[in-house]
Amino acid sequence: MGRQVDLTLLQKLVQINWLLIVLITMIACVGFAMLYSAANGNIDPWASRQMYRYGAGLGLMLLIALIDIRAWLRHAYLIYGAALLLLVAVEVMGVVGMGARRWVDLGVIQLQPSEVMKIALVLALARFYHGMPMEEIGRIRWLLVPAALILVPVALVMRQPDLGTAILLMATATAILLLAGVRLWKFAVALGAVLLAIPLAWRFMLHGYQKDRVLTYLNPERDPLGAGYHIMQSKIALGSGGVFGKGFMQGTQSHLAFLPERQTDFIFTMLAEEFGLVGCIGLLSLYILVIAYGYAIAIRSRSQFGRLLATGVITTFFLYLFINMAMVMGLIPVVGVPLPLVSYGGTSMISLLIGFGLLLSVYVHRDVVIPRRPS
Template sequence: MNSNFDRTLSREDVLRRRSSLLQRLHIDGPLLLLLLLLACGSLFVLYSASGKDVDLLLKQASSFGLGMASMLLIAQVEPRFMARWVPLGYVCGVLLLLVVEVMGHNAMGATRWINIPGVIRFQPSEFLKIIMPATIAWYLSRSSLPPSFKHTLVSLALIGVPCVLILRQPDLGTAVLILASGAFVLFVAGLRWLWIAGAAAAAVPVVVGMWYFVLHEYQKQRIHTFLDPESDPLGTGWNIIQSKAAIGSGGVFGKGWLLGTQSHLDFLPESHTDFIIAVLSEEFGLVGACLLLMVYLMLIARGLVITVQAQTLFGKLLAGGLTLTFFVYVFINIGMVSGLLPVVGVPLPFISYGGTSLVTLMSGFGVLMSIHTHRKWITKV
């Protein structure tokens, strides 16, 4: 009996030591495991979606490695140290967007990148997906909650400046995500429901004004296509029609890996980026799609747990904003691919091909790890 007790105790000691080691390295075990699962699944699906393009697969694997290094590095930084540099990060982010406005690299009719020939090409708006919620969390954590009318207006102004610059690129999808990331921090901060209702009512004339004065013709066409894809089945409605055909043809268990017809016969455009979940659904069916959604839900649940357990106001607001923004990522992409939302060009997190987006997402989870593993300091930011 004593030997059994000793064995049980030793197992508990091993588990405790492992947990302590991860804590000292500032790594959250559940988050790391779920992210590694998504990384492996992404490469598996991307190989098929890209038409067995090994070079593209190696680029994505390299981006995962860079993103993992970025995540682990950011996790070592204490949240209070992050908070000190948030204002500078916001200013630098806006300045980079102004550089894009003046001398950005144009591709496919949009000017969204800064290109340094022979060195790097990156999309500055991606970094605002982390900088924006951090900025609003830093600003609101310096005063009492719920936020006053003045603090709410200042927060909205801080959100609005980069959103307007990103809309001019034009990049509606990224602008929506950055708007959501800042708005979610306000929501977590306890924004009054009366003000939320007022903002929803005010959104109606704003949307009408955007339709006539802000949206480009191709963006309006996407909304027309969303409402009636069959109106132009060989033109703007092609993507949605083929995407829904791919999802439906997969059935419950799918056609099998590398056996999808919509992507491999080039019926499905952008199969390795925005519409990659259609490839996954065709080859792995409803079961594969549900397994992916389960991993996403576990990631979101873990983020909400970290939000609740955060010991500082800055950490709580930032963790909540990042987690809810990640939910919007998943919701918008799956909604647009399945025809429930207009197409706005939002990639599927960790699954779609894309280097800057992937590194930004991993960096965001590095911030969550930092908030969770640096819980001893209690000084107000």
């Protein structure tokens, strides 16, 4: 063992990948600027609060980064269990808002358990496959445990109903399974099963508004003032931005309220309108850099847990931004997924920064070798 494995707190702080933090902060700053514009040149009500949250999240991220990765491994199932409990609590006593039951009131804070589950599921799956020898992975019965780990929370989230998060959970979990070494043909089988299930889901599981969104996606002009109105206006805003955009705070679509939810789900559209193709590519490049860093961190980790955890977090991050951008550009149906680190919203900001905290923890503890079955 070349390097010292157990580091002091100061050593850990030095080890933290500060460049990644700079990148994240740059993205967050793009968010602050857009929120400032969305409020017609006011720091209130959005930009200021987003800054506080980012500050708090940053502290939390550093704290998590310093916690020994083995502690995360040890408590992975515990965290997962807690998240699952919260999801059940939402089901039982959740607060209904915007037509869906997603929040649970814990007295002090209001929590969105589905956000917690995004991290908890990654932790649980990483732990599961960390302890799984390569030869065992192929066995069907060892697929049943992760399947349960995935499908139970997915089903609960679907019931809220929150299709976006359910898809996100499924996709992240699939990526982890893939990286862990589950045979490719099994994914083909699963894909086939999903395709078969779609008509059934359409008939029995999807809610009216969800079906509406899919139909709207397939034909946005179907109902220009109803469900399709948002996506039409978003495309108009994006397209009218052109190469260089209309200028900061000059977006007509955004500022004249043609663009819905410009501070949350459609904030990318606003950026595209005001800064054009140049701004879009710029932000996308920042995101790709962050993802590349995540990959590098994953590859350098000496534990399977660290690798899976890092890629799980970074995949969730990627899926966020992909789904959001594809949605506002009319590539996929409207699903309520925020643009990571940019959209206004406390829960997603905090949960993303917690994820990055875990990623940093993987980086700080990259040389820690963890036995398959921790003693």
